[in-house]
Amino acid sequence: MDAFGDLFRGMRARGSLFGNSTLSPPWALHFVDGAPLTLCTVLGGSGWIVPEHRPPERLRAGETVVVRGPAPFTFVDEVGTRAVPVPCGEHCATPDQGGTRHRIGWNRNCGGSDDADGGDADGSDDVDGSGDGTTTLIVGAYPVRGEVNRRLLEALPVVLRAAPGGGADAILGHLATEVATDTPGQQVVLDRLLDWMLVCAVREYFDRPGGTPPPWYAAQRDPVVGEALRLLHAEPSAPWTVSSIAGRTGVSRSTLAKRFVDLVGEPPLTYLTRWRMTLAADLLVERDTATVAAVAHAVGYSDPFAFSAAFKRIRGVSPSGHRRGVTPVPARPLRT
CATH class of the missing domain: 2.60.120.10 (Jelly Rolls)
Structure with missing residues (x-):
């Protein structure tokens, strides 16, 4: 996908x-x-x-x-x-x-x-x-x-x-x-x-010409960044690092990092974290019997505490609070 x-x-x-x-x-x-x-x-x-x-x-x-x-x-x-x-x-x-x-x-x-x-x-x-x-x-x-x-x-x-x-x-x-x-x-x-x-x-x-698609959509046409996005969406739970993504796309770490920021607007691991938390938000609701640890593992976190901290930082509410339907406060931007 x-x-x-x-x-x-x-x-x-x-x-x-x-x-x-x-x-x-x-x-x-x-x-x-x-x-x-x-x-x-x-x-x-x-x-x-x-x-x-x-x-x-x-x-x-x-x-x-x-x-x-x-x-x-x-x-x-x-x-x-x-x-x-x-x-x-x-x-x-x-x-x-x-x-x-x-x-x-x-x-x-x-x-x-x-x-x-x-x-x-x-x-x-x-x-x-x-x-x-x-x-x-x-x-x-x-x-x-x-x-x-x-x-x-x-x-x-x-x-x-x-x-x-x-x-x-x-x-x-x-x-x-x-x-x-x-x-x-x-x-x-x-x-x-x-x-x-x-x-x-x-x-x-x-x-369409002159359109304003989301940055990640236009970036899919770039041979390097597009391949990186495909990897992150195909294997969001993989233990990605900037170096491992760069190796899979055939460029240096610095080249990938710069091109990704230039085209997508944020570093690759920042994008990955946001996407993982989006997936996790749905998993917490869809699988209401799954533990937070199980959801964390499904999106690439071996430590549920690290996952919970990342989830609250991105989503503005804890995983348990999200599951209970608590309205999140505006999320703070992820620091990189």
């Missing part, structure tokens, strides 16, 4: 967090439950994403946005469309229907309805939404479970746009085909396609 791929660990679309809608104007969908990440892809037609306290953004066929929560946002046919909410039921997908509770349909004066099964109000299936004024929207909501995923959130803007023409284009065809059919295993296929779409959208955002 590389530094980028590691951040998607455990992030999966689920059947209860997926919905698709074919909408006839005027319409509005209000996303209110504060999902940490929501991916919206327009297969046909168009609409406007209206984030809270941010300007609206046009979304056309083939475009995808990833919206970072927890603030609510709205997807409407036209800016200014006003509607009143309808109760969940026939107008609102729920988890047992393969939809998501955070997606609420609004249909005041609407010519159609928000159909949880993806069909038009007249019972037809117009998946591409072309030629009749309808819009077909695919939505995937992603829970963020733990500190590893949270590191990804911190690197993303509130609204991330992925325009047509990128690596996600091939997925759109698969999505449209799958939505148009009702076959065994459909939900599993759709969920995995959304996962693929999410990774492609984030990668395209980080790679």
